[in-house]
Amino acid sequence: MSFLIRRLGFYLIAAFVAITLNFFIPRMMVGDPVTLMFARFQGRLDPHALASLKAAFGFVEGPILQQFATYLQNLAQGNLGTSVSQFPVSVAQVMGVGLGWTLRLAGTATIVSFLAGTLLGIVAAWRRGRFADNYILPLLSLLGAFPYFFVAMLALYIFAFQFGWFPVLHAYDLNIAEDWTSSAFLISVFQHSILPALTLIFTAMGGWMLGMRNNMIGILSQDFIVMAQAKGLRDRRVMLTYAARNAILPSLTGFAISLGFVVGGILLVEIVFSYPGVGYLLLSAVNARDYPLMQGIFLLTTFTVLLANLFVDLLYVLLDPRAR
Amino acid sequence: MDQSKVTPGQPTTAMPARRASRPRLLSWQAPDWVRSLFRNRKATIGIIILVFFVFVALFANQLSPTKNAARIVAKGNMAPNAQYVLGTSKQGQDIFAQVVHGAQVSMTVGFLAGTVITIIGIVIGVTSGYVGGWADEVLSLITNVVLILPGLPLIIVVAGWMDRPGPLTVVLVLGLTSWAYGARVLRSQTLALRNSEFVAAARVVGEPTWRIVIFEILPNMTSLVVSGYIGAVLYAILTEAGLEFIGLGDANAVSWGTTLYWAQNNGALLTGSWWTFMPPGLCIALVGFSLTLINYGVDEITNPRLRSDEGKA
Numbered sequence: 001m002s003f004l005i006r007r008l009g010f011y012l013i014a015a016f017v018a019i020t021l022n023f024f025i026p027r028m029m030v031g032d033p034v035t036l037m038f039a040r041f042q043g044r045l046d047p048h049a050l051a052s053l054k055a056a057f058g059f060v061e062g063p064i065l066q067q068f069a070t071y072l073q074n075l076a077q078g079n080l081g082t083s084v085s086q087f088p089v090s091v092a093q094v095m096g097v098g099l100g101w102t103l104r105l106a107g108t109a110t111i112v113s114f115l116a117g118t119l120l121g122i123v124a125a126w127r128r129g130r131f132a133d134n135y136i137l138p139l140l141s142l143l144g145a146f147p148y149f150f151v152a153m154l155a156l157y158i159f160a161f162q163f164g165w166f167p168v169l170h171a172y173d174l175n176i177a178e179d180w181t182s183s184a185f186l187i188s189v190f191q192h193s194i195l196p197a198l199t200l201i202f203t204a205m206g207g208w209m210l211g212m213r214n215n216m217i218g219i220l221s222q223d224f225i226v227m228a229q230a231k232g233l234r235d236r237r238v239m240l241t242y243a244a245r246n247a248i249l250p251s252l253t254g255f256a257i258s259l260g261f262v263v264g265g266i267l268l269v270e271i272v273f274s275y276p277g278v279g280y281l282l283l284s285a286v287n288a289r290d291y292p293l294m295q296g297i298f299l300l301t302t303f304t305v306l307l308a309n310l311f312v313d314l315l316y317v318l319l320d321p322r323a324r
Numbered sequence: 325m326d327q328s329k330v331t332p333g334q335p336t337t338a339m340p341a342r343r344a345s346r347p348r349l350l351s352w353q354a355p356d357w358v359r360s361l362f363r364n365r366k367a368t369i370g371i372i373i374l375v376f377f378v379f380v381a382l383f384a385n386q387l388s389p390t391k392n393a394a395r396i397v398a399k400g401n402m403a404p405n406a407q408y409v410l411g412t413s414k415q416g417q418d419i420f421a422q423v424v425h426g427a428q429v430s431m432t433v434g435f436l437a438g439t440v441i442t443i444i445g446i447v448i449g450v451t452s453g454y455v456g457g458w459a460d461e462v463l464s465l466i467t468n469v470v471l472i473l474p475g476l477p478l479i480i481v482v483a484g485w486m487d488r489p490g491p492l493t494v495v496l497v498l499g500l501t502s503w504a505y506g507a508r509v510l511r512s513q514t515l516a517l518r519n520s521e522f523v524a525a526a527r528v529v530g531e532p533t534w535r536i537v538i539f540e541i542l543p544n545m546t547s548l549v550v551s552g553y554i555g556a557v558l559y560a561i562l563t564e565a566g567l568e569f570i571g572l573g574d575a576n577a578v579s580w581g582t583t584l585y586w587a588q589n590n591g592a593l594l595t596g597s598w599w600t601f602m603p604p605g606l607c608i609a610l611v612g613f614s615l616t617l618i619n620y621g622v623d624e625i626t627n628p629r630l631r632s633d634e635g636k637a
Contacts, residue, residue, distance in 0.1 A: 010465075010468065010469075011472075013465065013469060014469045014472050014473065017469050017473070018473055021473075021478070025481065025482060025485060026485060029485045029486060033485055049433075128517075135336040141453075141616060141620070144616070145609060145612040145613035145615075145616040146605075146608075146613075147562045147565055147605070147608050147609065147612065148566070149565075149566055149569050149570075149584075150584070150605040150608060150609060153584075153588070153601060153605065154605070155591065156593055156599075157414060157593045157598065161593050161594065161596070162596075168593075186613060210620075214623075214627075214630050217629055218629070221629065237548040251616060257471060257472075257505075259473055259474075260471070260472060260473060261473040261476075262474060263476065263477060264474065264476025264477070264563070264566070267476055267477065267480070268476075268566050268569070268570065271570050282477065282480055282481075283480075283570055283571075285484070286480060286481075286483070286484035286572065287571070289484075291484075291485070294481055294484050294485075295481070297481075298418065298475065298478060298481045300479050301474050301477045302473055302474060304478070305472065305473075305474050306472065309472060311541070321633060
């Protein structure tokens with residue numbers, strides 16, 4: 001239990017750091033982009049809304065600590081400001097739509113990729129120097145060395161543009177109304193997600209596979225494995241419940257640590273496929289100088305990563321009795 | 325484990341602590357680990373590919389007939405032909421020249437950022453591990469926080485505020501946001517070494533702390549530092565290319581990322597002009613692959629159990 005409480009405290013600190021960064025980064029920039037942005041707003045926005053937007057950034061009269069307090073207060077009330085590019089929709093609303101798409105696509109793809117890679121890693125370590133170890137691992141590693149966005153471009157070029165097997169952009173056919181109960185819409189969503197999902201799954205899999213293989217190899221040479229085999233337990237039981245269960249613990253920690261990096265890959269893949277998730281939104285926000293949206297997305301991704309880490313911690317406690 | 329391609333610094337099982345071999349005065353000999361690096365097949369292939377690209381970057385002017393790669397030299401959208409071996413972009417720039425000159429920016433940013441990342445990682449990781457106490461608590465906390473914050477979104481946000489940062493700014497931003505992984509790995513290794521006998525001996529003899537750190541601790545972490553450096557370079561090259569590809573770098577600079585950016589913007593996928601995006605993309609992938617191979621090699625050398633072709637490596 002104390003393990004979880006310690007972790008929780010750490011995530012709170014990390015969240016606070018992200019919030020603080022968000023406040024100070026615009027203030028460290030030369031050329032004062034925020035003032036420029038507010039200047040562009042002048043006249044388009046009624047004074048009340050402008051004041052509220054300024055408050056969301058903490059741009060109020062007074063010393064910096066007071067500004068920070070205003071910013072925190074607004075944040076606590078969920079006021080992330082108004083999107084400039086999709087005016088007058090609030091940042092929270094714009095992000096909500098994007099987050100849905102990203103979580104469905106990238107969440108599924110990341111979990112599938114981790115599970116498949118881990119399973120392959122178990123097999124590769126168990127049957128060293130055989131097919132999975134000698135052919136699948138190098139092949140996936142080669143693919144893993146490719147930049148995400150280039151794999152995405154290749155997949156798009158070959159399978160969508162040349163062969164025409166898949167749609168080329170967006171998350172669903174725009175001729176179909178967005179209705180989560182209609183089967184035509186669901187099929188369209190599925191068709192649009194295949195290519196980006198496969199890109200994410202295959203580029204990341206090699207890393208998980210190699211990590212799990214190397215952990216397994218370390219575990220397999222330990223005495224309790226020999227003991228289990230000497231007892232005459234079935235191979236599969238030794239492999240899964242004895243070796244893999246122990247080997248997966250460092251893999252899980254690695255998974256949690258690299259989630260922040262995985263997010264980067266997901267952003268780029270979304271951008272290539274024009275998939276309307278958070279990554280695509282972030283790029284549009286940057287291009288439109290939609291600073292409130294940009295800031296909001298940074299906080300959102302950070303919090304999502306922190307939550308995912310907390311989830312992995314819970315899983316860890318479940319798998320490792322020592323952490324309880 | 326993690327994704328090797330995007331993680332600055334790879335976890336490597338550390339070499340058992342031992343004293344660095346005595347310096348030979350007369351005949352210089354490559355350290356053991358360098359020699360084993362060249363005996364490892366994966367690492368050798370990786371080094372060959374990497375050296376090839378370093379040479380391309382160094383001799384870009386000699387290799388490419390078009391000296392100024394940004395210049396418009398011919399009709400746009402030409403497929404590869406005798407004069408322009410990789411064709412031309414939609415605007416009519418020589419793609420071969422862009423790829424060859426682009427190597428300069430990508431490699432420079434990669435190695436510079438990798439160096440910055442590694443140095444910050446060493447300083448923070450070793451200090452944290454060696455000094456211990458509250459300094460360790462604070463530094464570890466900072467390290468873990470930086471590690472958990474998603475790097476690319478942060479970099480994109482900073483780049484967004486800066487409005488198209490140049491390559492050197494990218495190096496700095498990468499350096500400041502990506503050192504945590506290496507610091508964490510080096511901290512735990514320093515902790516292990518600090519309690520080893522030879523360090524205790526050095527302390528008893530009265531060696532000053534800076535001497536112990538530089539001559540006793542660091543030489544025993546060479547393999548970790550090297551693999552961390554390679555991972556950092558890889559991360560920097562991929563991230564820089566990614567930033568430029570989405571149009572957040574200096575779009576007028578010639579680099580692999582910007583060539584891809586223009587290809588994407590000009591609808592190269594749609595028009596089928598594969599020669600505008602395949603060459604730069606493959607170059608990034610090859611450099612990435614070579615660095616990954618070298619890191620696998622280092623991993624296998626430091627942890628012989630991992631080899632799949634036992635005996636040959």
